[in-house]
Amino acid sequence: MQLEFYKYQGAGNDFVMIDNRSGFFPKENTQLIAHLCDRRFGIGGDGLILLENDSDTDFKMVYYNSDGNQSSMCGNGGRCLVAFAKDLKVIENKTTFIATDGLHQASFEDNGLVSLQMIDVPTIEIKKDYSFLNTGSPHHVQMVEDLEHYNVKENGAAIRYGELYGAAGSNINFVKKIDDTTFRLRTYERGVEDETLACGTGATAVAIAMNATGQTDVTAINVNVEGGKLVVSFDKDKNGFTNVFLKGPAEFVFKGEIKI
Numbered sequence: 001m002q003l004e005f006y007k008y009q010g011a012g013n014d015f016v017m018i019d020n021r022s023g024f025f026p027k028e029n030t031q032l033i034a035h036l037c038d039r040r041f042g043i044g045g046d047g048l049i050l051l052e053n054d055s056d057t058d059f060k061m062v063y064y065n066s067d068g069n070q071s072s073m074c075g076n077g078g079r080c081l082v083a084f085a086k087d088l089k090v091i092e093n094k095t096t097f098i099a100t101d102g103l104h105q106a107s108f109e110d111n112g113l114v115s116l117q118m119i120d121v122p123t124i125e126i127k128k129d130y131s132f133l134n135t136g137s138p139h140h141v142q143m144v145e146d147l148e149h150y151n152v153k154e155n156g157a158a159i160r161y162g163e164l165y166g167a168a169g170s171n172i173n174f175v176k177k178i179d180d181t182t183f184r185l186r187t188y189e190r191g192v193e194d195e196t197l198a199c200g201t202g203a204t205a206v207a208i209a210m211n212a213t214g215q216t217d218v219t220a221i222n223v224n225v226e227g228g229k230l231v232v233s234f235d236k237d238k239n240g241f242t243n244v245f246l247k248g249p250a251e252f253v254f255k256g257e258i259k260i
């Protein structure tokens, strides 16, 4: 059978997109999903996302990591799925959709960037050397001085598989402060088991953690990732971090068919 797919990327975090509104896709076939994400034998991607019908919102997001397993929220994937939904004419410039962590609102800005509302973050664990928080996916955030030369894959894997996070693991973010409004980020992603060029829930976690730990007082933060630039904004009050938005590029790369 020939499978029609689309490829999108957001700041270099890349995804295979499939229009599954008819429900044809074999969702439990972990091997197939891992194969489609394989950069040598398949299409290639950090993850695969199904766009499905939902009775209460514009569409449903179903996200898989490149290892083939369904996982928690993907911020860049969510932004790319909004671009895909617009290209399919499912939506116009604004949308509300459902994902594993609940409802998300998103919109296109005049410059084409996609702004996506993320879940509220009521609590954050702050330790001496790192912070841990959930922005739809779990994130460990740690400052590193020589980030340019840091071995993200080796050190990220050691923390992800170490005693801190047990079997579920975590995504691991290494951060360097540029100035009060800008931080540089490199992320080791769970389920990809490697450094990716960007991670949206990771950028969101870093922005919140930098504010919560006093690295900055600002509430609109530029997060420079390996594949581009993201912007995270939020409100901070007695309920924690609310009105959290992740903004950045979300672009169509190519479409095609693959034999499965």
Ligand SMILES: N[C@@H](CCC[C@H](N)C(=O)O)C(=O)O
Residues within 6 Å of the ligand: 013, 046, 065, 071, 072, 073, 074, 075, 076, 077, 137, 138, 170, 171, 189, 190, 191, 192, 198, 199, 200, 201, 202
């Ligand atoms: N790339 C994503 C994060 C995807 C989920 C993550 N790998 C996990 O399983 O926790 C993003 O942009 O947020």
